[in-house]
Amino acid sequence: xxxxxxxxxxxxxxxxxxxxxxxxxxxxxxxxxxxxxxxxxxxxxxxxxxxxxxxxxxxxxxxxxxxxxxxxxxxxxxxxxxxxxxxxxxxxxxxxxxxxxxxxxxxxxxxxxxxxxxxxxxxxxxxxxxxxxxxxxxxxxxxxxxxxxxxxxxxxxxxxxxxxxxxxxxxxxxxxxxxxxxxxxxxxxxxxxxxxxxxxxxxxxxxxxxxxxxxxxxxxxxxxxxxxxxxxxxxxxxxxxxxxxxxxxxxxxxxxxxxxxxxxxxxxxxxxxxxxxxxxxxxxxxxxxxxxxxx
Amino acid sequence: xxxxxxxxxxxxxxxxxxxxxxxxxxxxxxxxxxxxxxxxxxxxxxxxxxxxxxxxxxxxxxxxxxxxxxxxxxxxxxxxxxxxxxxxxxxxxxxxxxxxxxxxxxxxxxxxxxxxxxxxxxxxxxxxxxxxxxxxxxxxxxxxxxxxxxxxxxxxxxxxxxxxxxxxxxxxxxxxxxxxxxxxxxxxxxxxxxxxxxxxxxxxxxxxxxxxxxxxxxxxxxxxxxxxxxxxxxxxxxxxxxxxxxxxxxxxxxxxxxxxxxxxxxxxxxxxxxxxxxxxxxxxxxxxxxxxxxxxxxxxxxxxxx
Numbered sequence: 116x117x118x119x120x121x122x123x124x125x126x127x128x129x130x131x132x133x134x135x136x137x138x139x140x141x142x143x144x145x146x147x148x149x150x151x152x153x154x155x156x157x158x159x160x161x162x163x164x165x166x167x168x169x170x171x172x173x174x175x176x177x178x179x180x181x182x183x184x185x186x187x188x189x190x191x192x193x194x195x196x197x198x199x200x201x202x203x204x205x206x207x208x209x210x211x212x213x214x215x216x217x218x219x220x221x222x223x224x225x226x227x228x229x230x231x232x233x234x235x236x237x238x239x240x241x242x243x244x245x246x247x248x249x250x251x252x253x254x255x256x257x258x259x260x261x262x263x264x265x266x267x268x269x270x271x272x273x274x275x276x277x278x279x280x281x282x283x284x285x286x287x288x289x290x291x292x293x294x295x296x297x298x299x300x301x302x303x304x305x306x307x308x309x310x311x312x313x314x315x316x317x318x319x320x321x322x323x324x325x326x327x328x329x330x331x332x333x334x335x336x337x338x339x340x341x342x343x344x345x346x347x348x349x350x351x352x353x354x355x356x357x358x359x360x361x362x363x364x365x366x367x368x369x370x371x372x373x374x375x376x377x378x379x380x381x382x383x384x385x386x387x388x389x390x391x392x393x394x395x396x397x398x399x400x401x402x403x404x405x406x407x408x409x410x
Numbered sequence: 411x412x413x414x415x416x417x418x419x420x421x422x423x424x425x426x427x428x429x430x431x432x433x434x435x436x437x438x439x440x441x442x443x444x445x446x447x448x449x450x451x452x453x454x455x456x457x458x459x460x461x462x463x464x465x466x467x468x469x470x471x472x473x474x475x476x477x478x479x480x481x482x483x484x485x486x487x488x489x490x491x492x493x494x495x496x497x498x499x500x501x502x503x504x505x506x507x508x509x510x511x512x513x514x515x516x517x518x519x520x521x522x523x524x525x526x527x528x529x530x531x532x533x534x535x536x537x538x539x540x541x542x543x544x545x546x547x548x549x550x551x552x553x554x555x556x557x558x559x560x561x562x563x564x565x566x567x568x569x570x571x572x573x574x575x576x577x578x579x580x581x582x583x584x585x586x587x588x589x590x591x592x593x594x595x596x597x598x599x600x601x602x603x604x605x606x607x608x609x610x611x612x613x614x615x616x617x618x619x620x621x622x623x624x625x626x627x628x629x630x631x632x633x634x635x636x637x638x639x640x641x642x643x644x645x646x647x648x649x650x651x652x653x654x655x656x657x658x659x660x661x662x663x664x665x666x667x668x669x670x671x672x673x674x675x676x677x678x679x680x681x682x683x684x685x686x687x688x689x690x691x692x693x694x695x696x697x698x699x700x701x702x703x704x705x706x707x708x709x710x711x712x713x714x715x716x
Contacts, residue, residue, distance in 0.1 A: 249428075251698075
């Protein structure tokens with residue numbers, strides 16, 4: 116991150132900013148590019164696809180029942196005669212949406228908490244990080260399960276609960292980065308100009324630690340989507356007739372003996388999406404890690 | 411060292427107390443009770459039931475009573491299983507989960523450490539790519555996808571195993587595979603990273619210069635340090651794996667503690683929920699402590715600070 120700190124993000128030097136370098140390096144990483152392309156494809160298809168489908172995701176045709184993939188229904192239908200393609204795409208909206216929203220919650224809490232702890236330092240920092248340590252040692256999946264069982268299963272609560280679980284690591288990363296950056300000269304300069312704490316944290320420190328934050332965010336999204344699908348698989352997350360990849364995989368797993376396509380398609384799409392997210396996250400980490408560029 | 415352990419124990423006790431208190435009051439403030447699901451309960455019977463389990467007392471009194479019996483190791487009676495205590499239920503279900511967990515973690519360690527070490531030693535060859543690919547795949551494809559797919563292939567199409575159940579030794583194979591694979595993937599990635607770092611260090615070069623065989627260098631010199639990242643990962647992982655995986659137990663219909671926990675939450679079986687939460691919390695805290703101590707033993711550079 117030294118490079119970022121020494122040459123402010125606004126530096127007009129051509130082709131030498133951290134972000135430009137990172138983009139060049141990322142482009143050379145074929146897996147990351149493929150992952151990115153696939154993610155864009157999935158996101159666009161999930162968003163727009165259902166609009167062009169003649170079927171609705173809840174639309175049942177009991178006389179048809181479960182039918183294998185064919186010309187009418189490209190991915191087949193489920194036992195209630197619902198079009199699997201539309202259900203998969205609609206489910207993708209929910210899964211991706213929950214993934215992004217919960218990650219955003221985790222990101223916000225983690226960044227603010229970590230930045231404040233790292234910036235104030237001293238006893239208050241020690242106390243705040245001890246709280247994080249203690250929370251790390253709690254059985255959180257259990258609390259999420261309890262929350263979902265007790266407070267009905269609405270999606271808003273779902274991503275707030277997941278986001279509240281996932282912020283801890285982000286807080287740790289941000290804190291250590293802030294502690295490194297805050298001793299640099301340009302922060303001292305900002306201080307000598309009489310800027311307030313809030314301005315220094317949000318305008319001067321945070322832009323300089325974006326790299327690790329972005330990397331960890333990309334890696335949080337798949338973790339969150341996994342948690343959502345896990346809850347839905349246990350029947351605690353998204354509720355039918357609404358669809359999500361977890362719900363579809365659960366349905367498919369129950370009926371796979373006779374109707375294997377119900378499991379195979381949603382499971383494949385879900386796994387490929389997670390794989391792509393991990394490729395992009397790993398690629399970003401390599402691309403933004405200034406140290407690794409030396410070898 | 412002793413000071414570190416004592417201070418961590420005290421800290422854990424405090425956290426445990428917070429967990430118990432939070433869970434106790436949280437489950438009481440949600441709608442529904444352990445007896446609402448039962449049909450045709452007249453108000454009179456309901457009152458008797460509540461009196462029998464002490465639910466008619468003021469909440470703070472129930473809380474105090476619970477803590478008092480907990481201090482003696484008694485987790486109270488189950489509200490849903492008549493005449494059974496939570497201790498008995500946990501004693502019944504935990505061994506099943508622990509057996510599955512032990513098998514899976516053993517399998518995951520052998521597979522993960524082998525793959526990770528091979529990947530590091532043969533860096534940038536096809537062995538490395540294959541092992542790393544496996545690692546990424548294992549992280550991206552969740553157990554609730556692998557599980558049903560393996561059942562579909564090995565149990566339904568090939569007919570090698572039963573699709574579910576927990577009776578003979580053959581019933582152990584598929585759940586162990588599925589659960590183990592999920593943990594083998596991160597272990598192989600961590601091993602590879604740790605080994606790469608160690609293999610580049612001077613003392614490895616010294617060992618090579620002295621003519622030690624590659625096998626000896628890897629197993630005797632490098633593994634001890636290279637496994638450090640794995641050790642810190644294992645703490646929480648072992649706790650999760652020993653107490654059972656909700657998903658695996660659901661897929662294979664294994665009568666373990668994970669499934670019992672989810673059911674108890676649905677049933678509003680207050681004492682059973684609390685008992686399982688306490689069990690999980692204690693296990694995680696204990697294993698984290700063990701991990702810290704083992705890490706200090708493996709790596710003298712680590713300083714233990716309370």
